[in-house]
Amino acid sequence: MRLSRLSLMGFRNLEDQALEVPPVGVAIVGPNAQGKTNLLEAIHYLETFRSFRSVRDEQLVRIGWTYFRIEGGIGESRPLRGTEGTPGGFRARVVAAAYDAQTREKRITLDGEVAARIGDAIGAVGSVLFTPDDVRLVSEGPAERRRYLDVLLSLNEPAYLKALQRFRQALARRNAALRRGEGAGSVAAWDEGLVRAGAEVSLGRAQWIERHGQRFSDYYQEASGLGMARMRYESSLLGVGNGGGSHGHGSQPHTLESVEDAYGAALERSREMERRLRSTLIGPHRDEVRFSIDAPEGGRDAREFGSGGERRTIALALRLLEADTVREQRGREPILLLDDLFAELDEDRSRRVLSLLDRLVPGQVILTAPKESDVRFRRRLLPRWRIRGGAVTTS
Amino acid sequence: MSVIDEVTREFGRLPGIGPRTATRLVYYLLKGTRAEARRLAEAILALSDKVRPCQECGDFSEADRCLICTDPGRDRSIICVVEGAFDARSIERTGRFRGRYHVLGGRLSPLDGVGPEELRITPLLGRIRAPGAAVVEVILATTPSVEGEATAGYLEGMIRPLGPKVTRLARGLPVGSDLEYVDGSTLAEALSGRREM
Numbered sequence: 001m002r003l004s005r006l007s008l009m010g011f012r013n014l015e016d017q018a019l020e021v022p023p024v025g026v027a028i029v030g031p032n033a034q035g036k037t038n039l040l041e042a043i044h045y046l047e048t049f050r051s052f053r054s055v056r057d058e059q060l061v062r063i064g065w066t067y068f069r070i071e072g073g074i075g076e077s078r079p080l081r082g083t084e085g086t087p088g089g090f091r092a093r094v095v096a097a098a099y100d101a102q103t104r105e106k107r108i109t110l111d112g113e114v115a116a117r118i119g120d121a122i123g124a125v126g127s128v129l130f131t132p133d134d135v136r137l138v139s140e141g142p143a144e145r146r147r148y149l150d151v152l153l154s155l156n157e158p159a160y161l162k163a164l165q166r167f168r169q170a171l172a173r174r175n176a177a178l179r180r181g182e183g184a185g186s187v188a189a190w191d192e193g194l195v196r197a198g199a200e201v202s203l204g205r206a207q208w209i210e211r212h213g214q215r216f217s218d219y220y221q222e223a224s225g226l227g228m229a230r231m232r233y234e235s236s237l238l239g240v241g242n243g244g245g246s247h248g249h250g251s252q253p254h255t256l257e258s259v260e261d262a263y264g265a266a267l268e269r270s271r272e273m274e275r276r277l278r279s280t281l282i283g284p285h286r287d288e289v290r291f292s293i294d295a296p297e298g299g300r301d302a303r304e305f306g307s308g309g310e311r312r313t314i315a316l317a318l319r320l321l322e323a324d325t326v327r328e329q330r331g332r333e334p335i336l337l338l339d340d341l342f343a344e345l346d347e348d349r350s351r352r353v354l355s356l357l358d359r360l361v362p363g364q365v366i367l368t369a370p371k372e373s374d375v376r377f378r379r380r381l382l383p384r385w386r387i388r389g390g391a392v393t394t395s
Numbered sequence: 396m397s398v399i400d401e402v403t404r405e406f407g408r409l410p411g412i413g414p415r416t417a418t419r420l421v422y423y424l425l426k427g428t429r430a431e432a433r434r435l436a437e438a439i440l441a442l443s444d445k446v447r448p449c450q451e452c453g454d455f456s457e458a459d460r461c462l463i464c465t466d467p468g469r470d471r472s473i474i475c476v477v478e479g480a481f482d483a484r485s486i487e488r489t490g491r492f493r494g495r496y497h498v499l500g501g502r503l504s505p506l507d508g509v510g511p512e513e514l515r516i517t518p519l520l521g522r523i524r525a526p527g528a529a530v531v532e533v534i535l536a537t538t539p540s541v542e543g544e545a546t547a548g549y550l551e552g553m554i555r556p557l558g559p560k561v562t563r564l565a566r567g568l569p570v571g572s573d574l575e576y577v578d579g580s581t582l583a584e585a586l587s588g589r590r591e592m
Contacts, residue, residue: 159579169541176505186511189503189549193541 001126001332002364003043004092005073010065012038013390020394022383025336025365027375030387036368039387040129040337043366046072046095047125048151049108049118053133057099057106069098074125095124119162123155127335128323128361134315138291138302145289149205152322156329160204167197171280178278184271191267194283199259201284202235206254209233209289212321219317223353228294229302229314235287237262309349316353323361333363340368342376350376399425451522453498453515454480463495470494474559475534476519476550478502478543482536494534497522502537502546511549519550523557532560539566 007018013035028036037053041060044052051060061068075092096109108115115121137148154161174190209231220229237259266282267274274281291314292299293306300306302314326334336357342350354377365382369375375382386393396404399421406417424432448454449461456462463469473494477483483496499514523530533554537543551561567585568577577585 162580166541170545173503173505173542173545177503177510180505180508180510182505182510185552186503186549188552189545192548193544 001330001335002075003072003125003127003335003366004075005071006039006043007071008042008069010062010068011042011070012060012062012068014038014042014062015389015391017392019385019392021364021366023364024378024381024383025367026385027377027379027382028366028368028385028387028392029372029375030368030370032370034387035390036370036387037131037339038390039392040131040339040366040368042070043072043125043335044127044129044337045070045097047127047155048122049097049106052129052131058101058104061099061101066102067098067100069096071096072125093124095121119154119158119165122161123330125335126326126330126332127337128319128326129337129339130316130319130341131339132341134319135308135311137315137318138306138311142288146205146285146287148318149208149289152325153204153208156325157204160201163197163200163204166193167201167284170194170197171283171285174280175278178274178280181278184275187275188271191264194280195260195263195267198283199237199256199263202237202263202287203254203256203259205284205287205289206233206235206238208325212324215324216317216321219320219356220313222356223316223349224310224313225348225352227310229291229310229317230294230299231289231291231314233287233289235284236266236282237284237287309346313349313353320356320360334361335363336361336365336367338365338367338377340370340374342374448498452496453500453518454483454496468493472529472531473534474519474522474530474532475536477536478538478546486536494532499537499546502542503549504542514546516550516553520553520557523554523559530559532562535561535563539564 002023003021004023005018005020008014009016028039030036041051041053045060050057072095073092074095093111094109098107099105100107106118108118108121110121110124136144150164154164170190170193174187174194177187177190210233213231216231217228221227238254239262263282270281291302291306293302293310294300302311306314323334323336326332341353357377365378367375367377367382372384375384384395386395402424403414403417403421406412406420407414409417412420424435445457446455447457449456449464450459451464452461454461454463456464458465470493473492474497475483475486475492475494476497476499477486478499478501480498483498486492486496497515497519499516499519501509501514503509503511503514522528523533533550535547535550537547537550547563551563554561565588567581567588568574574582
C-alpha cells in the first residue's frame with residue numbers, strides 16, 4: 001500500500017493542510033512537541049479509527065474546535081508477485097474519518113460511502129506502526145498483549161473481529177447476570193454464545209502465535225545478534241503449557257470443537273466459584289502471551305526478567321510479524337510508520353534492526369526524527385519534511 | 396410553547412418520525428376539518444382506554460383474551476414465543492402459522508437490568524403446565540442476536556423438562572439473496588441447518 005495524500009482539519013495541534021506524500025515515503029524532522037507523532041497518529045487513525053496512544057476521540061480535537069477530519073488517499077505501489085487480480089485486489093481509494101465532539105458522532109467513509117460499521121472500513125490503509133511505547137507490549141500486563149493480538153487479527157482476519165465482538169457482548173451480559181446474582185439457569189443462558197465466540201477467539205490467537213513462532217525467534221535473534229527468544233500462547237482452554245505452541249510434545253492439534261468442549265467443561269467446573277466472585281473467570285479474556293529468553297538453565301520470562309534492550313527487541317519482532325501478516329493476508333506491502341524508532345536502541349542493535357527492516361519491509365516508509373542526524377533509515381532515499389508548531393513544510 | 400410546537404414535539408417522539416415529518420403532519424392536520432381531528436384524537440385515546448394485555452398470551456387485546464387466543468380455529472398445541480407483539484404481527488403476516496403466540500415483553504438483557512423475572516416466562520410455563528393444555532411444540536422465535544439466542548437457550552432449559560418439543564426459527568440464507576454476497580457466519584449457519592430435499 002501507499003499513502004498518496006493526507007488532508008487534516010482540526011486534528012490536535014496540526015495545521016489544516018493537504019499533503020502530497022512521496023511514493024518512497026518521507027522523513028519528518030522537527031524538535032519535540034511540534035506535532036511529529038500527531039501526524040503519524042492521524043495516519044494510523046485511518047487504519048483503526050482510534051488513537052494508538054489510547055486516548056478518547058474528544059482529546060484528538062484541536063483545542064477550541066468541535067470536530068476533526070482526516071482524509072487519506074491510498075494508492076498501490078505494486079502488487080506482490082502472484083497476487084495480481086486477487087479478490088479484494090487493489091484499487092486506489094479514499095478513506096476519511098471525522099469526529100464531532102458535540103454530537104459524539106464518528107463518521108467513516110470509504111470512497112465517499114459511509115461505512116455502517118467500523119469493522120467494514122478498518123485495515124484499509126495497511127500500515128504497521130513502530131513506536132518507543134511498543135515496549136509496553138512486553139513490560140505491561142497481559143491485557144496489553146491480548147489487545148495487540150485483537151487489533152492485529154481484527155485488521156487482518158475479517159471473521160476474527162466478528163467473533164471478538166460476539167464474545168465481548170456475551171461476556172458483558174454474562175458478567176452482568178452474575179453481578180445481579182441471577183440464578184444458575186439465567187447465567188448459563190449466556191454460556192453457548194460465550195463458548196462459541198470465545199473458542200474462536202482463543203484459537204485464532206493461538207494459531208497466529210503458532211504460525212509465527214519460528215519467525216519470531218529468527219527475527220529476535222537477528223535483531224539482538226545473540227540469544228534466543230520464544231513466544232507462546234497460554235490459555236486455560238488449550239491446556240496449560242502448550243498454547244498451541246510449535247514445540248508441543250505429542251499433544252493433539254486443537255480444533256474449534258475441541259476448544260468449545262474444553263471451554264464448556266471449564267465453565268461447568270467453575271460455576272460455583274463464578275457465582276461467589278460474580279464474574280466470568282474462564283475464557284480468552286484471561287489468556288496470556290508469554291515471551292521467554294533462553295538461558296542455559298532454561299527460559300527466563302521476558303516480562304519479569306528481561307532487560308530493557310531485550311524487551312525492546314521482542315516488541316520489534318512483534319511489529320515485524322505484524323508487517324508479515326499484512327503482507328500475507330492482504331497481499332500488499334505494508335506502509336511502515338516509524339515514530340522516533342532509534343531513541344532508545346543502542347548502536348549495535350540499531351544497525352541490525354535497520355538492516356532487518358530494510359530487507360523485510362521494502363515499501364513506503366513514513367518516519368519521524370527529532371533532528372537530521374537521527375534520520376538513519378533510507379536516509380539518502382527519503383525526502384524531508386520539517387514540522388514547527390503543527391505546520392509542515394514539504395520543500 | 397405554541398400549540399403547533401407542542402403537537403410537533405409530540406409527533407417527533409414517535410418512532411421513525413423526525414422533525415421534518417412531524418412538522419409536515421401538523422400542517423396536514425391544520426388543513427383538515429375539526430371532525431377529522433376529533434376522530435384521530437379519539438382513536439388515539441381509545442388505544443390506551445381499551446387495549447390491554449391478553450391474559451393468556453400477553454399480546455395486545457381489547458378483551459381479557461385476544462382474538463387469536465379465543466379463535467377456535469387456531470391450533471392450541473403449538474405456541475410461538477416472540478419478544479414483542481410486533482414480532483407476532485410479522486409472523487401473522489406470513490399466513491403460515493396456525494398456532495398461538497406468547498409475548499415475552501423483551502429478551503434477557505442483564506446490562507439493562509432485564510433478567511428472567513422481568514419477562515413473562517412464568518405465565519408461559521403456566522400455559523404449558525395447565526391441566527388439559529396438551530402443548531406439543533414450542534417455537535422460539537426470538538431475534539438471532541447474542542441476547543435473543545441466550546433468551547432462547549434459557550427458555551429451552553425451562554420448557555424441555557415439561558414435555559413439549561422445543562424448536563427454533565431456522566437461520567440462514569435470506570430469500571432472493573445471492574450466495575456470493577452472504578457473509579461467512581450466515582453461510583455457516585445455513586450449511587449446518589441444511590435440509591434434505
